[in-house]
Amino acid sequence: MPSRPEQPASTLEVSDLRISVADGLVAVQDVSFAIARGESVGLVGESGSGKTLTCRAALGLLPATGRVDAGRIVLGDGADAVELTGARRSTWDGVRAGRIGAVFQDPASYLNPSLTVGHQLAEQLRVKRGLRRRAAHDRSVELFAEVGLHDPAGVFHQYPHQLSGGMLQRVLIAIAISCEPELLIADEATTALDVVIQAEILALLRRLRAAHGLSLLLVTHDLAVVAESCERILVMYGGQIVESGPTDEVLGDPRHPYTRALMGVATIGDWGRRRLEVIPGQPPAAGEEMPGCRFAPRCGYAADACLAGPVPVTDLGAGRTSRCVRTTTSSATSVGEAVPA
Numbered sequence: 499m500p501s502r503p504e505q506p507a508s509t510l511e512v513s514d515l516r517i518s519v520a521d522g523l524v525a526v527q528d529v530s531f532a533i534a535r536g537e538s539v540g541l542v543g544e545s546g547s548g549k550t551l552t553c554r555a556a557l558g559l560l561p562a563t564g565r566v567d568a569g570r571i572v573l574g575d576g577a578d579a580v581e582l583t584g585a586r587r588s589t590w591d592g593v594r595a596g597r598i599g600a601v602f603q604d605p606a607s608y609l610n611p612s613l614t615v616g617h618q619l620a621e622q623l624r625v626k627r628g629l630r631r632r633a634a635h636d637r638s639v640e641l642f643a644e645v646g647l648h649d650p651a652g653v654f655h656q657y658p659h660q661l662s663g664g665m666l667q668r669v670l671i672a673i674a675i676s677c678e679p680e681l682l683i684a685d686e687a688t689t690a691l692d693v694v695i696q697a698e699i700l701a702l703l704r705r706l707r708a709a710h711g712l713s714l715l716l717v718t719h720d721l722a723v724v725a726e727s728c729e730r731i732l733v734m735y736g737g738q739i740v741e742s743g744p745t746d747e748v749l750g751d752p753r754h755p756y757t758r759a760l761m762g763v764a765t766i767g768d769w770g771r772r773r774l775e776v777i778p779g780q781p782p783a784a785g786e787e788m789p790g791c792r793f794a795p796r797c798g799y800a801a802d803a804c805l806a807g808p809v810p811v812t813d814l815g816a817g818r819t820s821r822c823v824r825t826t827t828s829s830a831t832s833v834g835e836a837v838p839a
């Protein structure tokens with residue numbers, strides 16, 4: 499793929515992605531986004547909106563019944579570009595060994611309970627980076643120190659059950675960055691942790707990103723997490739991206755009613771006072787066909803035009819998009835100003 503000098507080099511480019519699950523139920527459709535080198539992008543949306551499937555497609559780890567039906571996922575740019583859609587197993591092995599790292603919600607389930615955490619990281623370094631035993635041990639201790647584990651040489655000899663959830667997540671992050679990836683995908687990596695540890699892990703991700711020039715795709719249902727950690731936000735609903743743009747601008751002036759609704763149920767920037775509210779109504783299930791906007795049944799602004807047919811993405815300029823018939827490039831018609839009394 500030729501490089502495009504007028505645009506920043508991209509680490510990941512997803513175009514028109516469609517994913518189906520369980521014998522053909524479309525769960526993700528028409529999803530396009532790019533992550534620039536060194537950029538931090540937050541992917542938010544309610545449970546079931548398709549965040550995890552999108553990430554797993556980029557990792558080649560879809561569930562057994564999941565399939566990429568259409569679209570492209572390209573990792574890297576220029577001479578380093580690799581087409582991941584339809585990639586062979588050897589390509590995936592190479593990508594996961596050295597170009598994409600990932601951390602998930604439940605770190606314990608990704609570790610072998612009968613091996614020390616140090617052994618598991620060192621083994622990774624031996625197999626994937628070709629280090630010899632002593633070098634793998636020393637590099638593991640260095641990585642454990644880098645992710646903020648106290649007494650890293652001692653931690654090396656501990657088993658997963660001896661470590662707290664926050665420590666296990668740090669171990670997983672050490673394993674994920676051990677291959678020196680260009681992209682780190684963190685899928686709900688802080689969701690199960692208490693707010694103090696959650697803030698520490700997010701700070702660690704920000705620090706690692708700066709130190710290693712990593713691109714970060716941070717998946718969460720929590721807008722406050724994105725507000726703290728991400729330059730850009732992708733808002734997903736019912737398997738589609740409904741709004742995207744620089745985080746400050748999207749959260750400061752949301753153009754899609756769903757983004758606005760999400761903001762109404764989150765107290766951004768105040769870790770201690772999150773209200774446990776929900777948006778009334780149910781999101782569409784995977785495979786549910788709807789003629790128009792997928793958010794229309796829950797949207798206070800829905801009109802006939804919203805139900806007439808598929809709603810295209812409107813390019814608002816300055817890196818912003820919205821998938822809403824009300825959206826125009828003028829902020830005077832932004833959702834915030836259009837709220838009915």
Ligand SMILES: Nc1ncnc2c1ncn2[C@@H]1O[C@H](COP(=O)(O)OP(=O)(O)OP(=O)(O)O)[C@@H](O)[C@H]1O
Nearest residue numbers: 519520525544545546547548549550551561783784
């Ligand atoms: N293996 C599967 N079999 C059937 N349906 C699935 C499967 N995996 C995901 N789905 C469906 O696809 C849709 C998107 O799921 P996905 O896990 O990507 O959502 P999500 O936004 O990551 O949700 P969460 O925040 O709960 O993780 C949901 O409707 C889900 O029920």
